[in-house]
Amino acid sequence: MRGAPLRVYAILYLLFLYAPIALLPLFAFNDATIIAFPLSGFTTHWFTDLVANAALRQAVGNSLFIAAMTAIFATLLGLCAARAGAMARFPGKGGIIGFVMLPLVLPEIIVAVSLLIVLRQVLGLNLNNWTVISAHVLICTPFSIAILNGAFQNLDPSIEEAAMDLGESRFSAFRLVTLPLVMPGIISSMLIAFTISLDEFIIAFFLTGANPTMPVYIWGLLRFPAQLPVVMALGTILVALSVTLLIIAELFRRRGLARAGIKDTGGFL
Amino acid sequence: MTALIELKGVEKHYGDYHALRGIDLEIRAGEFFSLLGPSGCGKTTLLRTIAGLEEVSSGSIRIDGRDMKGVAANHRPTNMVFQSYAVFPHLTVAENVGFGLRRDPRGKTEKARAVEEALDMVGLAGYGKRRAHALSGGQRQRVALARALILKPKVLLLDEPLSALDRLMREQMQLELIRLQRQVGITFILVTHDQEEALVMSDRIAVMFEGEIGQLADPETLYRRPATKRVAQFIGKMNFLPGALSADRREIDIAGLGRVATAGLATSGEIGGAVSVGIRPETLAILFEGETAPRREVQGVVSEVVYYGDMTYYDVRVEGIERPLTVSMKNLIGRPVLDVGAAARLAWDERALVLLPG
Amino acid sequence: MGLGSFAKSEGGRAATLLAPPFLYALALLALPILAVVLFSFWTQDFMTIDTRFTLANYREFFDKPIYGVLLGRSLMVSGIVTLVTVLLAYPVAYFLSFHVPSHRKSLWLFLITIPFWTSYLIRVFLWKVILGYNGVINSGLIGAGIIDEPLSFILYNINAVIITLAHAFAPFAILPIFVALEKIDRSLIEASRDLGETRLTTFFRVTLPLSMPGLVAAVLIVFIPTIGDYVTPELMGGAGGKLIANMIQTQFLQLNNAPMGAAIAMVAMVCVTAIALVFVALNRRWLRGRG
Known part of the structure; x- marks a missing residue:
């Protein structure tokens, strides 16, 4: 296959990917309640409305809390699994890792439904932020493992042994040598888990308690046409935020590679 | 000369795999000793049991009269040069060489001087501030050597240290290792699959096959009077x-x-x-x-x-x-x-x- | 080897480390799915659950045509979305792997993944803005004088659902194919050319079969989650565009009939798993047949 037509195709494909997102800022700053063309003028009052909306502020607060907790716990679990993955084999290891990675290929609604049954009907718990966190940790852990696997597999296994040979205990060898080398992976994993959790709707809609998360709140807004420009403004902010987080995650990943002295070959997954 | 390292009936199993079969061995203080054999013969495993990176399944290892049972790698009077060198990529050359001095009671300037001396000994004087991942293979090897020797171990263990170098560099490093060993007087144990390397460098060589020592002798005896056809075929x-x-x-x-x-x-x-x-x-x-x-x-x-x-x-x-x-x-x-x-x-x-x- | 020495060995330490993520997945994934299985054999009796074993839910599923229609439609939509997404994605992955210089690859991957990381709900809604009655396409076409009346067939039907999902899952399809293509030893391509194959026949005899693992991964990673999506059909599908996931959601959250919802979820999951396994098996046979 030749390059030039493929290049044109790839660029058109990128345009297709970006088409919806390009509209966001247009309508976020458009001085009209109806989301349609033609545009009617520049305004920033959708952003001021956004800030003034107390319910939304609370939803954002909930989501940030959930995302932060998810990032921490998913990365901790991912750290355990990825480190174990880089170590010696034992019977059943492949199967266990495959099982932990399963949420990656499970329809999210199955995760949502099964947890709802257990939490509400079996355990009789009230839904709250922690029920959402528990589910988000489950679906984010495979992503953390994938990212951290990369970080651990780039490590020369004799590096930790060298530290122990030079007088460090097993734990301090991990702390002094392995941890700094995989730290970029840890940060990158936390940022990715944070981003996934912040945006997750399908599960959160089932498991959210009296205080909705941000996507659940947005879902509610989508039914009221008058609120739509505010959603656009919020969307614009979210896009900017996730792009920033992703760039930071990517920079950390690259720094990790550079630290380990490895040539860059790919992206996140 | 007395035995610095004594191995008695050392066995190592990995599940069903029998990696070391009843190894009895005495290594003398100050000698350049080689473990020679084809890949998979157990020579690296033997080296790692001496280093404390692997536990023996049975048998005993004594170093300098002390039983090493239950003594972890960080508490043994041995240091190792790894096959991959295992130079810490996130540290500078000086930080790498000084890595093992963390618990050393000496002051900062004294430690820095020790690092500088060690670097000088391996021909890397002035390289201290460089980042480790920017070094060539030969330089990494020297860093790994300096890092181990600075701790003045009783035994220096070298796991195929020259296998990743090109031929010219390898021959140069062989001579340099011999010089270094004479200079510091520390016992060196070298693992290699290269018979020529073992003949050139060692005082004594143990030829290993399938977890057992086939013959233990000085290079000339090994070459002139091999004990078995197998040893004869492997050497020359x-x-x-x-x-x-x-x-x-x-x-x-x-x-x-x-x-x-x-x-x-x-x-x-x-x-x-x-x-x-x-x-x-x-x-x-x-x-x-x-x-x-x-x-x-x-x-x-x-x-x-x-x-x-x-x-x-x-x-x-x-x-x-x-x-x-x-x-x-x-x-x-x-x-x-x-x-x-x-x-x-x-x-x-x-x-x-x-x-x-x- | 005794248990004590296993705990101290490297394998033992690996097992200890793996325990927390394993137990977490056991408690929050395996047991809950078991609960779903159990619930699907129970019935909702107004406010309480009747825990006598019954096949009533499954009987209802197969007796009432609506469930079968929804499941069939779901599988069809997921199938079409998968086909469209993977077919559109393959050339992009190929371009990325074979024609983009290696120092630019990260940038391209980054550009492709960014849209995926932005709020899913808002992305879906934006497609509504593009395809809608007063949307970008309609107002554009009217403005250009091509049509007088806004087109109505592009929103609130299955086409809109398919377009939106194909967009949402694009990076999921590109990444595994790209990874598989990257792994191909370039000298194999040269060897094929050297042995007399053209660019095109080389692609079909060497590149495509070698990239098959990535293609299979892409198909599964798009097909399986799309079955579980209820947002896109809800927002884009209109009355005739509802899918099985909407029904599960309705049973659980509006009708408060968890057992029925569990039964529907079970049937859907079994169907998806079966289709995925058959697909993987067929693919293996095809590859072996060639080898």
């Missing part, structure tokens, strides 16, 4: 001829060569039953016009010629011997290279024969 090249001992064992009838008194043959022990006779290619010679054999001579036909520049290797078919004999000849001035099919008179000498079991 050797022709094997079947032989039959006479009833009183005073004589041996060698296929194609005839009867020889056993008294003059090199052996490494009492041999009975089925025997073979080994001849190194360089102890055979093709006789050119006008030359006569100082001792014995046999007639043959050249069946293969391999030209190496300084040497030529010939395969010579001799009646009564199943496989052709390999003969190596120096390409001296005026000496022609023979063609396949040429008649060749071979000179041989019973003093160069090795009597082997099997």
